[in-house]
Amino acid sequence: SIVTLLRDYDCPGVLPASARIDRNLKATNGFTMKVWDAWKYPVFAFNRASSLALDVISHHVWGPRRKSWGIEMTIITSLMRDVSRHSALADIAMVRKAMDIGGLVPLPSDALVTPVTFRVSKRNLRGILETLDAMEDGTRELSGEWIIGKKLWQSLQSDYKSTHQPVPYMEEKIDYDLRKGQSRVILYIHGGAYYSSSAAAQRMLTIPLSKYSNARVFAVDYRLAPETVFPGQLHDVVNTYFRLTDDLRVPPENLVVAGDSAGGALCLALLLYLRDNGYTLPGGAILFSPWTDLTLSCESWDTNAGYDIIPTPGPNAHLHPVVMYLGDGLEQYITHPYASPLFGKFDGLPPMLIQCGDAEVLHDEIVLLSHKATLAGVQVQLETYEDAVHVFQAFPFLNVATTAFLSCREFVRHRLAHIQRNMPQVLDNFTESCLENDTDNDNVRVVRGDGVETNLGWQEVQDHMAREVDDA
Template sequence: MIVVSSHGEKDEEKAKQECSSGCCELKHIQELIRHYTTPGVAPPSARMIPDVKVDHKPDFRLWHWWKYGWFVASKATQMTGDALMHTIWGPRKKSWGIQMTLMSSLMRNAGQHTDLMDVPSIRLFMGMGGMGPAPPDALVTPVTFHVKKRRLRGIFEEYDRQETGKRELSGEWVVGKRTWNRLQTEWKAAQIGERGSHTFAKKTERVMLYIHGGAYYVGSASEKRVISVPLAQYTDSRVFSLDYRLAPETHFPGPLHDVVIGYFRLIDDLHIPPENIIICGDSAGGGLSLALLMYLRDNDYPMPAGAILMSPWVDLTMSGESWDSNAQYDVIPVFSPKDHMNPIANYLGDNIDRYLMHPYASPLFGDFKDLPPLLIQSGDSEVLRDEIALLAHKAELAGVNVRHELYQDGVHVFQTFPFLEVWSRSFMAMHDFVRNTLHHLQRECPRVLADKAERSMEKEIDTHAALVISADGTETSVGVEGAKASLLDEDGHEMADSHCLNCGRRQDSTWSSSSETDVESEEEADIKISVVPPSADPSPPITRSNTEDDSEVIPLSKGLKRVSSATSISSILTDSPPTLSKSLRERSRTLHLASPIADRRRQSRSRSRSPFRRPLTPEVARQVESWSWHFWSG
């Protein structure tokens, strides 16, 4: 690089310094990634080590009640002070409202008061209100099924032999009202077609397997409807939200075993083609989702179309610097490694020395080769920020198609806070990934669901156990017949999802209108995004013997539209080691979502493409940004 000074003289020394600085930063990122290439060897910055000895919860005495009073008083004082500072000097983060300020204040330093809590008390607290009221306009159907032998291979071979068919797992189907009405219309049209009256063209359907988070020891499908409902609405998909066993009653790999069972139930029992399934998970559920993908690949099982990971927890060693730098902003309690409430110790149990860096427990230590496309979303104010950034770049170097979106002022799993400005942008990005982008990247085209698959899901969703979440957030158990009445307005017309009012999508009089249209129309951008699929595997796709293939294959459409939101593109410098092939350089891109107030940072398209660098701290995030080119669009 040669830099020309204002006097027209070539400043070669300055150019060399900038080039050297960029190369050193990239080498440091690569060195950090190398710390996660050897399972069993902890990174030097690990806060959780294999031989840690966890303390037991101290016995409660009657005179300990004063601690609760002191905690409430001190926390009330802290929240009052933060509210006053927010009002007088402004929010601690630029886009935060008073709600986010108070939420951050409530959770700050909560990990220092674990002598007042235990796992059952936290579950009770979470179960009382969940993560807040569920978004309106959805149909939810609880489901319970028996776990049967699946002839699983690998780490679950012995676990599979022990299944007798008596153990039960549960979950729930979540369908947005718009999607449900469309499906009702299609099912009726299909029945008419069977009688020879009409011909009916089916639509390619996506089915989501959602794995909730909760630090492996709290949370449930019903408590995370704040995510599963808008996920179903924005992607126009049916979502199956799984309840897996929790720690400390069940240790690793038990929860992952349940997730594997849930996946095979979709493709084997409900006859849903794997290429139509998208895995989605947040926090611990994001880690389980990534572990599921690696298990399927390692044991030659059919892979899903892709995965959406929201703030995935992928490093149980807690090695990222952001665990310290963002602790004052994030909503995650940071526990001492020896604390009895440490979720890692509860999850791994007595085998913490054996499994702490196992790729299925800490996916960042795994090999990401041959994984399907990933959409990774994280916030720049969460404690997991650094490990998620390393996850995205490590996956890119392995040849995986990755879209990494870093949301300014976003906390851990900010998708659970609808009052944040970035909330709707996040789900709009999921819509774009699922409806407009994924089918260009996946190896196998999604199919039109066979009648057997449609009937299986219809049988599970349309039952007397169905719940309707009305416009005011009230949950009513009305059954399928009551649901049909609830989905119509006074004039008998189908009603649209409430989120359409917020995301800017046009509301149609009926929900059967195509959802394949863009979230927002947009002129062709100056920046061309060329995403090349991973190198094609010459071998035929792996299928299971009991997976039926009687569906029509939808041809792959051409073209790839850019994400319809302000983005920046992070590309690995091609002149820095290691040397990357041309195809890998094309694949090695990370998309970082811009500020929620990006309209204040617009740039003219006539402006030259000079690098715009926004330094972030700590070091990992700063270096990730420093070797990125940023282009802002309105």
């Protein structure tokens, strides 16, 4: 039963008997390729091409591996299947470049994106982050980007101008009702196994999330492994959260934290850290295929390995995401709730929308997470999508991706306000001014319908948007 399975995750420090990772693995010194090993690359390419050809033929002759798959999913899963067995052919730089190929896919249209760089402040953080916080001197910088759907941006511009005019009380009350649906801010934490990807690379997720939820989205670029190890990534996420709540004055109850894969785990780690150290929690969380168990102990790592797009990490330390993320602290932190949230206690956490596919290797641990949180009294909305793979929301050609974002809209715009602990507030003029200064400047750019971003500058963006309104 579920309760029996959850007992394996009640004791941080003790690996489940089914763990698929050796806690004695150590980080390697790096990638070394000899000249005479060059022949391995064309062999790898030939094997991939042969496998792809066979899968395509099989798809058309005998049908897809999962009944609802189109040819696109057959091709994508064929290219990714078992790729970890060839990790010796690459280093971290090559993997990151390969992951960035996803950025060549046309992006969703109708959004404004503003890159932001900010200094990391010393915030007198407590707990596991106290030492890292003490090392900050105000010179280190983090970056990220604001993503705002065009319709929301136009509405915010109109609303911001109107609220800076003297109005009688009754008109102000009407304005309150109009503004409260635009007061959500989403902090988005990207995935990528802790060692790859970026805020910009995940616009396939953040742009639809802003458009469907009618919310401003801030996606942060936290430091990546192996250059930074746990809990450095959590430190960056916590600092970003407090920049939104303390510096920009966004009320915590207006915030929703969201993330995919490793980013989903960092969302949970953020929630656990805030609760454990007495900080105010956000209003809710949206988790796309969160990676919650670094011990790789659940059965779906085997049963879904033939279908999913993320490969099972290899048996050695080279390019092993867990080894790179935890570094020399692997044995100490492998079951720490901030690294493997499935081992945590979820009492007092805010409502969560959790989405996963039944064909992904993380399926079982996500189901266990949802049950464990529900048993702890958390309002959990778990959605499992048939035949869907890891972070399927990033594939716009899938109908279920649209369904998933529609569910996000319902959760953020309607359901969450009724089940979260404190009602979201209408953002006051000071907060709106802070957000406008952060988003509306000469760094803003428009994402066109063909996915190309144009660095137009603030005035040209205003003119561009005004023309769109006139043409509508």
